[in-house]
Amino acid sequence: MKNVILKAEHLTQIYGEGTPFQRTAVNDISFELYENEFVGVIGHTGSGKSTLIQMLNGLMKPTSGTVSFRGEDIWAKKYNRRLLRANVGLVFQYPEYQLFEETVEKDIAFGPRNMDLSEDEIHARVKEAMELTGLNDSFRSKSPFDLSGGQKRRVAIAGILAMRPRVLILDEPTAGLDPKGCNEILANIRAYREEEGATVVLVSHSMEDIAANAQRIMVLEGGHLKMLDDTRAVFARGDELTAMGLNVPQITRVFLSLAKRGHADLGSVLSPEEAITALNRLTGGAK
C-alpha cells in the first residue's frame, strides 16, 4: 500500500540569486508522497506553497535538490517532462482564467490532445472528466466564457482530470466559491481519487476542508517544512500552528481548550460528528 510515487529531496528554490532582491522561497524541503494518499498543504501566504508545487511537476527547476517521480529524477537528461505533467496534474489557483477554447468539450480536450492520444481516447477521457466534475452533456458545446464562476472552475479542473494524472495537485481549488460550490468541487476531487487510485495534494486555507479530507498534512513556514504528519497529530499542535499565523478547525480549537481545562479524556476531535461522539462517550450516551 505504501508505495512512494513522488519524492522530493532537499528542494531549494532561490529567486533572483546574486541580485539585491535575492529571496529563498523554498528551503531544503524533503518528503515522500505515497500512492493514493490525500495530503493537505497549509501555510501562510508567501510560505512557499505555490513555489513548491510548481517544482513537483517540473514547471520550475529547483535551484538545488531533486524531485523524482516513480524513482526517476525528473531533471535527468532526456526525461520527458511533458509526459510528467500529465502524470502530475497541477490545478493552479483560479484555474478558470486559463480557459480559451470555443466549447467546454474542446477546452477539456486540450490536455489529452497534447498527449497525442487517439480521438476515441480523447473523447472517452473528456466524457469521464465531465462526469466526474458533474458537468452534464448540455455543457459540451457551450462556450466556457458563458458559464458561472463555479462551472468554469469545474471545467478547468476537468481539463486536468482528463489527463488522468496519478498525482493531482490543487492550489486552493475552492477559493472564491460559495459553500455549495466548494463542497461540490471537494466531492469531485474525492471521487477522482477513489476511482483512479490517485494521490491528491490539496493546498488550502480552509482548515475545515483539510481536516475533512487529508490523511497527512504538510505545514510550511518561511520556505521551511515545519511539520509533516497525520492530520490528527498536526492539529493536536494547535498552539504551534497559531504561532505561525495558521489555525486549526474551529471544533478542534474548542476541544483543545477543553483539554487544557482538564478534559483531556475527550481526545482530539476533527469534525462536529466526532465531537458529538466524544461528548456522548463522556455523558455515557445520555442525551
Added chain:
Amino acid sequence: MIRDITLGQYFPGTSVLHNMDPRAKILLMIVYVVTLFVAETVAAYAFLIVTTLLIIAASRISLKFYLRGLKPLLFIMIFTAVLNMLYSQGEPIFEFWVFSISWDGIFRALFMVIRIMLMVLSMSVLTYTTSPLLLTGGLERLLSPLTYLKVPVHDFAMMMNIALRFIPTLLEETEKIMNAQKARGADFESGSLIRRAKAMIPILIPLFVSAFRRAEELAVAMECRCYESDAKNRTRYVEYRFALRDYLAAACCIAALAAVILLNNLVLLGSVGL
C-alpha cells in the same frame, strides 16, 4: 524569463536627482541632449564625458545599471560607427575595393558613438531617477498649454499612466497563464513556426479576456470615485514646485552648454592662429 525584461526602469532613491521636479528634469534633459549635439571638438567631448559621469554619480545609482542599459544599443552604435568610418572624406590611410578609411572618418565614427552613448546615458538618468507616475505627470504639466489647441493632454497622460501601471501586472499574468497551459501539456518551444504561432493561442485568448476584465473593473472603480476626464479645476495630490535645486540644476545645465560652445570655439581660434 519574461521577468528579465525591464521596462520603464526606475530605481527608487533619495538623491538630489530623485527629488528634483520632474518638469525641470525633462526640460533640462532636452537642453543637455542639445548640448551633446552642439559639441564638435575633442575638448568639448571630453568635457561632456566628465559632466555625464558627474550626473550619473549624483543619481547615486550604480554605473553597472547604466552600462546594462547601453547593451541593447550596441548594434546600432557599431553600425553607425562603421558607416561613418566608410563614408567620409579626407586623406585615406587604408584602402580596399571601393572603401577608404581616413583619420577624419575614424574620429567622426568615434565622436558619433560617444554622442549616442552620452545621449542614452543622460536619458537613462531621467528614467532611472523618475518614477513613471512623476514622468507622465511632468509631461502632462509641460504639455498642458496644448489643451488650448483642443489636444486632450490629460487623457493621453492618463492612458500612458494606466498602460505603465499594467505592464508588470500583465507580464505576471502571462507567466501564470503560460505555466497553467504548460501544466496541461502545452509546448511552446518546439515545432515549426506555424505550430509555435498556434501554440500562442492558449496564452493570448486568456490574456485578452483578463485584460478586458481588468479594464472594465478599473473603469468601474474610477467611475465610483467620480472620475471625469474633462473635469474642470481638478486639484492635484502632488503639487509640483520648482525648488532651489531645480534652479541650480538649470544653471549647471546652461553653464555646460556655454562651456561647450566656448570649447568648440577655443580650438577653432587656436587652429586659426596656426
